Amino acid sequence: MNEFALSLTFSALARGLLVTAAVTMAASLVAVTMGLVVGLCRVSPRRSVRWPAIVYIEFFRGTSLLVQLYWWFFVLPIFGVALSPWTVAIFGIGVCVSSYGAELVRAAIRAVDRGQYEASIALNFSRATMMRRIIVPQAIRAMLPAWGTLLIELLKGTSLVFFITISEFTSSAKSAADATGNYLFFFAIALLGYYIVARGLITPFVRWLESHLSRGFVRITAP
Amino acid sequence: MIEHNVRLGKMMTRSKVLDHLIRDKDNVSIAMTQPMVRFENVTKRYGALTVLDGLNLDIARNEKVSIIGPSGSGKTTVLRMLMTLEQINGGVIWVDGEPLTHMNKHGQLVPASERHLRRVRAKIGMVFQHFNLFPHLTALQNCIEAPVSVLGLSRQEAEARGAELLDMVGLGDKKNHYPIQLSGGQKQRVAIARALAMRPKVMLFDEVTSALDPELVGEVLNVIRTLGTEHDLTMLMVTHQMAFAKEFSDRVCFFHGGKIAEQGTPDQLFGDPQNERTKQFLSAVLEAR
Numbered sequence: 001m002n003e004f005a006l007s008l009t010f011s012a013l014a015r016g017l018l019v020t021a022a023v024t025m026a027a028s029l030v031a032v033t034m035g036l037v038v039g040l041c042r043v044s045p046r047r048s049v050r051w052p053a054i055v056y057i058e059f060f061r062g063t064s065l066l067v068q069l070y071w072w073f074f075v076l077p078i079f080g081v082a083l084s085p086w087t088v089a090i091f092g093i094g095v096c097v098s099s100y101g102a103e104l105v106r107a108a109i110r111a112v113d114r115g116q117y118e119a120s121i122a123l124n125f126s127r128a129t130m131m132r133r134i135i136v137p138q139a140i141r142a143m144l145p146a147w148g149t150l151l152i153e154l155l156k157g158t159s160l161v162f163f164i165t166i167s168e169f170t171s172s173a174k175s176a177a178d179a180t181g182n183y184l185f186f187f188a189i190a191l192l193g194y195y196i197v198a199r200g201l202i203t204p205f206v207r208w209l210e211s212h213l214s215r216g217f218v219r220i221t222a223p
Numbered sequence: 224m225i226e227h228n229v230r231l232g233k234m235m236t237r238s239k240v241l242d243h244l245i246r247d248k249d250n251v252s253i254a255m256t257q258p259m260v261r262f263e264n265v266t267k268r269y270g271a272l273t274v275l276d277g278l279n280l281d282i283a284r285n286e287k288v289s290i291i292g293p294s295g296s297g298k299t300t301v302l303r304m305l306m307t308l309e310q311i312n313g314g315v316i317w318v319d320g321e322p323l324t325h326m327n328k329h330g331q332l333v334p335a336s337e338r339h340l341r342r343v344r345a346k347i348g349m350v351f352q353h354f355n356l357f358p359h360l361t362a363l364q365n366c367i368e369a370p371v372s373v374l375g376l377s378r379q380e381a382e383a384r385g386a387e388l389l390d391m392v393g394l395g396d397k398k399n400h401y402p403i404q405l406s407g408g409q410k411q412r413v414a415i416a417r418a419l420a421m422r423p424k425v426m427l428f429d430e431v432t433s434a435l436d437p438e439l440v441g442e443v444l445n446v447i448r449t450l451g452t453e454h455d456l457t458m459l460m461v462t463h464q465m466a467f468a469k470e471f472s473d474r475v476c477f478f479h480g481g482k483i484a485e486q487g488t489p490d491q492l493f494g495d496p497q498n499e500r501t502k503q504f505l506s507a508v509l510e511a512r
């Protein structure tokens with residue numbers, strides 16, 4: 001293998017890694033936003049709000065992500081809705097992961113001490129204000145670690161976008177391995193690449209959120 | 224001694240007020256003399272368990288009433304119903320002449336809507352055994368959150384009022400501390416300031432010193448004592464601090480099995496209890512000390 005071919009292989013790999021990181025970040029945004037919205041609807045006292053959230057969660061959590069991507073990409077055009085591969089990648093993965101996220105939101109809201117709800121009622125908060133100012137801020141802190149894990153799962157799920165024509169990191173590693181025959185080396189790089197994105201991107205982001213949101217929960221040590 | 228006489232004097236006019244009310248039970252427009260809080264034949268059940276059975280209790284404006292009684296007798300439930308944390312299964316609770324649990328519709332009392340509850344509930348504040356401070360907010364923020372978002376006060380106004388109240392409970396220098404940085408006694412005093420920031424007419428205290436180390440009880444009781452003497456507040460407290468109940472209250476109610484077994488002035492109830500249950504309870508409590 002000549003040097004030119006090798007550099008092509010590496011630039012394809014680098015591009016694949018960038019694609020994976022970009023899809024991960026964009027889909028994470030969708031997952032977090034939709035997860036919060038659907039999770040809040042899920043705990044609404046109103047049936048008309050709660051039920052659509054239950055259906056959403058059951059559907060997207062209960063069916064395969066790959067099949068969902070196929071639906072967005074191959075089936076929706078039959079009904080006249082054509083979405084670009086990137087749109088499907090970002091929203092398809094984001095929506096699917098948000099259904100797990102919504103359950104995290106629900107569990108964290110349920111876990112907020114009953115005394116917090118009672119104090120809010122005693123102070124005459126409306127339900128909306130109570131959720132916004134008292135309950136959700138506490139729930140968010142409590143659910144951050146679980147979101148960290150979920151977003152790492154999301155990262156791993158992004159390899160499926162290969163099946164809707166996007167060459168991301170896994171597929172570029174596979175092509176490189178096929179082209180060179182050096183499976184050991186390139187799949188080792190693939191493992192390392194995912195690890196680096198998870199540990200270098202997602203974990204610090206969640207840590208950062210935690211440290212910025214944890215005031216009042218961690219005893220601030222005297223200087 | 225003089226103080227006691229004054230108290231007894233107050234008590235006598237009050238019980239006349241109550242007599243008058245009992246006679247005029249159906250006339251709810253007795254503006255001046257109506258009780259601040261009235262439990263009218265209130266029943267509370269949890270499943271098959273009847274916790275309160277046809278409770279009747281009137282509390283006059285500015286009256287300080289202590290509730291004592293054995294565990295499980297329904298003391299907490301009384302306060303929680305009045306704070307609308309529990310729904311009642313029968314009867315009506317009145318606050319300041321208005322039905323709390325119900326509202327008037329075409330001359331009939333129907334269960335209250337959320338809106339009605341929020342309007343009448345604004346007159347009541349509560350302090351809890353386990354403080355229930357908001358952990359993500361500082362002491363001052365705990366005191367201004369509701370005045371700003373519920374009463375619509377400006378931030379400056381709310382902060383001024385909050386700071387004043389924290390000063391009053393002796394925590395002027397802890398404004399910017401988070402609850403986790405405060406002792407139990409300090410937390411409870413913040414909780415009192417937070418409740419007062421909403422300008423309630425009735426304050427409810429449910430065993431507010433039970434979760435505190437013994438040496439911290441005094442500072443909280445002192446705050447309550449000051450509140451009682453310097454402010455126009457109707458106070459209803461569940462307590463195991465018999466000495467404080469005796470010194471502070473205008474009236475003590477002894478609960479047993481979901482009913483008021485006996486009530487009277489502290490001197491009557493502690494000095495000369497009539498009911499067998501009261502005697503047993505008091506001697507058990509005193510022995511335990």
Ligand SMILES: Nc1ncnc2c1ncn2[C@@H]1O[C@H](COP(=O)(O)OP(=O)(O)OP(=O)(O)O)[C@@H](O)[C@H]1O
Nearest residue numbers: 269272274292293294295296297298299300301461
């Ligand atoms: N949420 C609930 N579900 C079922 N039963 C309840 C509930 N809350 C209270 N009870 C029951 O109601 C009765 C009265 O309870 P309450 O808390 O009012 O007692 P209390 O007089 O405050 O007792 P304590 O001195 O132990 O605090 C008890 O038998 C209790 O077990």
Ligand SMILES: [Mg+2]
Nearest residue numbers: 298299300430
């Ligand atoms: Mg109790």
